[in-house]
Amino acid sequence: MSPTDLHVVVPAGGSGTRLWPLSRAANPKFLHALTGTDRSLLQATFDRLEPLSTPERLLVVTGVAHATSVARQLPELPERNILVEPFARDSCAAIALAAAVIEERAPGAVMASFAADHLITDTRAFQEVVGHAVEGAAEGLLMTIGITPTRPETGYGYLRCSEPARPGVRQAVLEFREKPTAEVAAEYLGSGSYLWNASMFLWRTDVFLAELAARRPDVHDPVREIARAWDTERQEAVLGQLWPTVPKVAVEYAVMEPAAAEGLVATVPGDFGWHDIGDFETVGELLGREVEGARIVEVGPQGAPVLVVDGTGVIAVSCAPRVIATLGVRDLIVVDTQDAVLVCHRDRAQDIKRLTELLRERGHTAHV
């Protein structure tokens, strides 16, 4: 197949609560320029994928709250390729909807799905790995691209492979594993046979939909019916009627795990500078500049200085044209936005979600 025959799907959802107050339910991280350039994560994802496909074959699945932002950030994307979910139904529904719509438009197409909020530094290596994975997908496998782990990360799920991973060499995936403990993560890293699951999937739409039909008809049947009405005047009515009936389930759990157990899943390990922009530690590491013992990250409109005096281990994220000044503090994350400021110990960066929960509980939904 020619590379431009590939259909690409980008599920753009999730509010990124570990990046609050930068990332918001109404303005999530994929819309922010967390890329080191003025392009948003979503735009950088588009830039990376567009050469693998064409705008006509690239679909974004997103929620009603973000449809207009997606449309404006990606003016090259045809409107009919922005699939808007009335409300979130987890990853299986989102990916299945895209697969079913593609199947209607181009039966038996190879599709690939990539998150909207990941950063990849080596685009050439990425494209090469995708090329290998496309071959497996065309042969009828459910393909993933697994990331060669560089540390015993406890924040990601893992793929267990049949043998130690070699970049670019396809092999079977035996199991999907949830986020491990630190001890287990260290074992995974040592064994060499585990890869990070970056939710990168490639398959023929007919193969995936057949697997889905066999395992989860409760997802498959309404989604196929919605897809048949898509691009017609019946779209809204059918979507409104059937979408609420679609169960919320992750695609790993619904399809990939059982399929792996039956030997239908393979992976191509990749090593192309992949980063999940999931927390402020990563934001500081990737996008910060070292100033006076601190990592300073500037996102969006600037115009006032960030001062760190006698600080160590400070990550300061400036998202508004205001002064941030710290004096004599250590191991803190300070994030300043237009309407909220966060001061968090670095040891607690994974618990920021607790703050958004509290804000919701107390009725301050505008700030979540």
Add this chain to the structure above:
Amino acid sequence: MSPTDLHVVVPAGGSGTRLWPLSRAANPKFLHALTGTDRSLLQATFDRLEPLSTPERLLVVTGVAHATSVARQLPELPERNILVEPFARDSCAAIALAAAVIEERAPGAVMASFAADHLITDTRAFQEVVGHAVEGAAEGLLMTIGITPTRPETGYGYLRCSEPARPGVRQAVLEFREKPTAEVAAEYLGSGSYLWNASMFLWRTDVFLAELAARRPDVHDPVREIARAWDTERQEAVLGQLWPTVPKVAVEYAVMEPAAAEGLVATVPGDFGWHDIGDFETVGELLGREVEGARIVEVGPQGAPVLVVDGTGVIAVSCAPRVIATLGVRDLIVVDTQDAVLVCHRDRAQDIKRLTELLRERGHTAHV
């Protein structure tokens, strides 16, 4: 004398750099509602002093940058009682100007001078002590009101008295002492003969001006000439010509210390809940409410919550309608204002001035 014969002077200057970013050169602390009510420190000072005098006998000495704010915050104050310095010339010049203007308007009057940015909780006790001090001033002494110390404070100057202080009982001041070390401050507290110098002075204007003429003619002579032109059409010309020649010196150094050495200074010790709103520790202690292990202070427009989760020893000062959220931090001062946010270890609260110096050095004068 009747209490309303007293003339009262309020020097309203200084930028309060230890309260940055709340206090600014252009919007200093005395203009802020750091009183637990919606009255500013200046307004609360006026409210406290007005019963001791009348608005016609109350003068505010301030700088050009704050004259309009003073005029608007104190609409009861006659315009001619706002003495505007073209630029700051330290406390001796400010107080001497007021004394000389009062001497022109009411020769031999008793005047009292009180800072614009102090808080006093027991107004009745304060007024009683002032009454005692007025008696000494009428007799021709240079009077001070010394504050009975409650802790070995290193942030204030001290008065050394002739004997252990008894509230309300007048006695001689032997010496003015600069801010002491912690060790020396503990000695002072133990001896009982030291009082805090709160820069509260009372004297007959003719007595003070004669002392000033004898000791500092370089201050006295131009100030008297300016005062003679005050309230006339020559005011601006004479002020513009002579004010730049007035030396910068503190009134304690220029007059009170040498006068004390000659037995001309006395004090009435006072104990009326006096507080210098000088740093965020004091602001937190006096104006904060205890919430979730933190002292939360709200100044000015509010509308968004302050969340302190798993925090200890946090002082959070909210001066803007924005969320402040802290997670897992201890012993921090967090101050949020419209255009700047400060995160400072409590051990470093006395060094905040360093930040304003840095901002000036780097040209960010709008934020100082």
